[in-house]
Amino acid sequence: MSIEIDDKIYDDINVTPMLDVAYVLLIVFIIMTTATVQGITVNLPKASSTPSLSKPKTKAVSITPDGTIYLDTYPVSLQELETRLAQFKAAVPDLPVVVKADASVQYQKVIEVLDIxxxxxxxxxxxxxQKLVK
Incomplete structure (x- = not known):
């Protein structure tokens, strides 16, 4: 296909403007992905430079779909869970505990752990x- 303009015949397509558009789109994409950091800007307090000697370690209690209870990565019974958490609580009074239960686990198991x-x-x-993805 030939197009005649000003008595000249053009047999090829100039791709330079198309490349310019592609580069602009690439730059816009890069800027938008790096600028979408979500959150509220707050002025965070400064911590001391000395390391904390008594940093409490969070204990994780996990409940699998079959009802098995784990303290960190070790399987335990309800009685063992109570005994071990009591020991950790005696050592660290403000012991942080996180409960992770599978969505299909029986509600009663979660209640028993929360009772302990x-x-x-x-x-x-x-x-x-888990964060809900829309």
Missing amino acids: VTRLEISQLGLVT
């Missing part, structure tokens, strides 16, 4: 959930 945490008066408790 309540009996031991552990106030720093977190329930792990």
